[in-house]
């Protein structure tokens with residue numbers, strides 16, 4: 308399948324496509340990834356925090372049935388394969404964006420797939436915060452909300468940054484998949500040229516670019532996480 | 542200040558029910574540094590945590606300046622807690638905040654304007670001798686320094702009561718002493734009443750005026766430190782005061798050159814600094830050597846016991862025994878195992 312990939316004709320054509328379409332595709336990928344991550348965090352962060360503080364012996368207990376419901380919902384959403392989730396989300400997407408095709412239309416399903424994942428990451432990060440610190444704040448008369456915003460989340464910042472790095476790279480991967488049903492970006496290019504038109508070199512370049520983006524996000528995120536951690540003695 | 546009556550607390554665990562506190566009565570007066578001492582698992586932490594309701598007792602009352610804090614709703618309790626500061630064995634500093642921001646934390650909770658809080662925090666850091674570390678992060682401080690920051694933070698809301706749960710247990714002896722004298726200073730200068738939980742006698746000896754001995758969830762003895770420590774009435778108290786006498790087995794003392802052994806017991810009659818053993822050498826010509834000693838100085842009096850090796854025969858030993866008896870020190874010959 309790949310034997311004629313580097314023929315001069317193919318290379319020339321690929322370069323043409325790269326010039327005319329890649330810049331736009333990179334922009335679309337970034338746009339979708341960043342917006343989807345943003346909205347997924349907006350939903351996932353409070354939800355993850357609620358899973359921790361809402362427990363029976365947590366600092367802000369919520370009814371047990373509600374906690375169970377949230378847990379089941381998260382597990383359900385996480386167990387549906389992304390492609391199927393995307394199709395199932397059509398009504399919601401149409402409601403929000405007005406259409407189910409196009410770059411912007413791929414954002415709602417991405418958010419739907421990513422927020423449960425982020426909620427779990429946040430939950431894990433917040434559980435790592437020393438319980439004694441919560442007690443210290445309680446002993447000073449802190450309200451549950453103050454404990455969440457001034458103790459739990461700030462103390463978990465380095466670990467939250469690592470989690471969000473994982474989230475953004477995962478979402479970046481998902482954006483590639485959304486190309487199948489009309490989403491834009493590098494994923495669309497890889498599928499359109501590689502799968503439908505056998506222009507493997509273009510597909511390869513798109514994939515390499517995706518990998519490079521994941522790598523960049525990952526290493527920048529890791530650096531920021533380490534730098535933000537005041538527990539280091541340096 | 543604090544009036545505790547009939548306090549009971551049980552924990553339900555997978556292994557069964559633990560009765561951590563059983564009908565505890567206790568009262569702490571204004572200005573006291575009140576020690577609560579007991580073996581591990583005696584219920585000390587549970588007791589102190591009931592004073593600020595970190596632990597909800599099953600029954601009983603905790604009156605603080607006349608207010609029963611077990612009966613308060615969440616909001617009123619939060620308001621009360623602002624007057625009750627607590628310091629912990631693990632310091633519990635916010636690791637992602639600088640030293641000064643840690644001290645500002647309680648003021649931030651109460652909505653004190655930022656600039657005012659910072660100024661107050663610097664003042665407090667000066668009090669605990671850490672003004673130059675204001676912008677450092679806790680991870681870079683030593684344990685003793687971290688506890689000082691915690692103390693500064695505890696003082697930020699001008700508490701009337703300071704609860705210390707094993708506040709010096711994670712520190713070395715020198716640092717422990719400096720933290721203890723800081724607590725004593727705070728008590729004297731600011732008039733803050735303190736409740737000090739510890740399993741170390743030395744902590745109680747050096748700063749407390751009153752002490753309660755907690756054993757298996759009960760207060761078994763209570764009173765002025767000198768009184769309780771000099772006349773321990775219960776087994777639990779004796780174990781704490783003279784840990785060596787309750788080791789279980791026989792004490793083994795190897796006696797060199799066939800000397801005879803006598804045991805002398807100081808029970809507070811003797812003042813410290815009186816060279817009884819040197820005097821025996823001078824007055825009686827008996828040169829005793831100390832084989833074993835465990836004495837402590839409580840309020841300027843000596844308590845404890847010593848085993849002396851006496852070179853010589855029956856007569857010399859009797860002479861030594863007479864000498865100690867004349868001084869009011871209990872003495873008897875003990876068998877050596879040689």
Ligand SMILES: Nc1ncnc2c1ncn2[C@@H]1O[C@H](COP(=O)(O)OP(=O)(O)OP(=O)(O)O)[C@@H](O)[C@H]1O
Nearest residue numbers: 552554559561580581582583584585586587588740
């Ligand atoms: N949250 C809890 N759940 C179950 N049991 C508990 C809990 N807290 C304390 N206990 C039990 O209550 C008893 C008293 O515990 P507490 O922590 O008050 O002892 P302590 O005197 O402070 O001991 P230490 O010197 O080891 O700190 C112990 O048997 C302990 O196992």
Ligand SMILES: [Mg+2]
Nearest residue numbers: 585586587707
């Ligand atoms: Mg304890």
